[in-house]
Amino acid sequence: MSNHAIEITGLRKTYAGQKGAPPKEALKGVDLTIPAGSIFGLLGPNGAGKSTLINILAGLVTKTAGQVRIWGFDQDINPRQSRAAIGVMPQELNMDPFFTPRGALDVQAGLYGVPKSQRRTDQILEMIGLSDKADAYARTLSGGMRRRLLLGKALVHRPHVLVLDEPTAGVDIELRQMLWANVRKLNEQGMTIILTTHYLEEAEEMCDEIAIINHGAVVVRDKTSALLGRLDAKTLVLRLDAPLAHLTLPDGVTQEIRADGRLALTYRRSQVSAGALLAAVANAGGVVVDVTSEEPDLQDVFLSLTTGPGQAA
Ligand SMILES: Nc1ncnc2c1ncn2[C@@H]1O[C@H](COP(=O)(O)OP(=O)(O)O)[C@@H](O)[C@H]1O
Ligand SMILES: [Mg+2]
Missing domain, CATH: 3.30.70 (Alpha-Beta Plaits)
Structure with missing residues (x-):
């Protein structure tokens, strides 16, 4: 494969208008490459199209036009391989309250076809600080614990690329630091990280490179240091x-x-x-x-x- 973790060309998304509303063009032809091994920031105001882009990468939203290659695999030609290469921690907290953290991680691993012998449930539970809650019902977990579990779920199949969609929006400082420590560690182990945020300081602190997206288009993409030097x-x-x-x-x-x-x-x-x-x-x-x-x-x-x-x- 090339040294690009993600290659996006001409990506468009138009959501059908609901209840008589006009269609919404959320992505207007995005070209973007994300280098393997980087911590890449996708920055933009609310409604810019960040989650739409992420959810297309994750296979959760169907694109209207364009091409997406993940770890060298075209999403349309090699859907299974491209999906296996990426793990996504979504913005929304949607969690089945009937599973325990251990159960949720096992189900997720099963969905990705990770054989029992290769699962590393305990290791992940430890990493996300939920070892002592491994067998507690999800509905008894705090919001912060649920978010940590979402991170764990994104990691069960050892993806090359980890995507975090606004991971720190509304979380406390402790969870934020725990998330960043994990992200840095995973990146040092070779994982490519993509995170969306509308917190500028966060992108400045965490990311090697940044794309700024506004009204469905990438307005700039550069190394963080170069971006700062632009002014x-x-x-x-x-x-x-x-x-x-x-x-x-x-x-x-x-x-x-x-x-x-x-x-x-x-x-x-x-x-x-x-x-x-x-x-x-x-x-x-x-x-x-x-x-x-x-x-x-x-x-x-x-x-x-x-x-x-x-x-x-
Ligand atoms: N399922 C949907 N149906 C219709 N419009 C949507 C849907 N999801 C997002 N949008 C619209 O698309 C635009 C981009 O949204 P989104 O990708 O969530 O932006 P961001 O994550 O940057 O805040 C917004 O105008 C939003 O209202
Ligand atoms: Mg969003």
């Missing part, structure tokens, strides 16, 4: 020994006095150097006591890409 704006924050009477700055630089009295100079890295700003301050008689610089974060990139041209930061 040219940078701010130099100076503490001076005394306020300046008269500061002449290069064109395009904006200045602001912060509430703490520091002088903030925002400039474009491609046009102005920090040295030129410091020189301007020195020329005005300013003595710099302390200096820090601020880089754009993903929030800025995200806003600049999802609010359309003209409003870019």
Whole structure:
């Protein structure tokens, strides 16, 4: 196979309109490749089409057009192999309350045709921290435990690719950390991870590469570091020994006095150097006591890409 865990071309999905509503075009021709071995973030606001894309990968939603290859297997030509290559932790908590965690994992393994001798139920229970709840009825589990069980279910057939759809939406810090620790460990063992989120910090912290999706289309896809580097704006924050009477700055630089009295100079890295700003301050008689610089974060990139041209930061 190629070194792509996932290759998506021209993917479209139009949901039929319900009760007289017009059809909804949720994916408008998505092309996306996801490298094997990465932790890949699919980022976008609510309604962007993230779950639709994930559910198509998982075989839960039928695509309208396009091609999907998972671990080299075309979904239409090799449905079994492509399905076996991927495990999905869904966004929705849909769980049969009559199963125990052990039972749920066994049923799932059975669905994927994992022979009894190759099941690793106890290992998974331990990983998701449910060993002591292994035989408790699912309806007695807390929301967090049910989510952990969903993660366990996604892992029973040792998929190459693990997909987590908004795994941390509304979960507590402890569960979040437990999830991320598991995700990192699985990734170190070679598993490709795809996660959707609308939490920017999360994508920034966890993902090697990110695609931002909005209104059913990928608006950008890049390495996380490169995405952050896309924004040219940078701010130099100076503490001076005394306020300046008269500061002449290069064109395009904006200045602001912060509430703490520091002088903030925002400039474009491609046009102005920090040295030129410091020189301007020195020329005005300013003595710099302390200096820090601020880089754009993903929030800025995200806003600049999802609010359309003209409003870019
Ligand atoms: N089963 C469905 N029937 C009709 N429209 C749907 C269905 N599922 C999702 N949609 C619509 O498709 C769009 C994308 O939804 P979704 O993929 O869930 O976005 P996200 O996961 O990014 O929040 C939304 O406008 C949503 O209302
Ligand atoms: Mg969703």
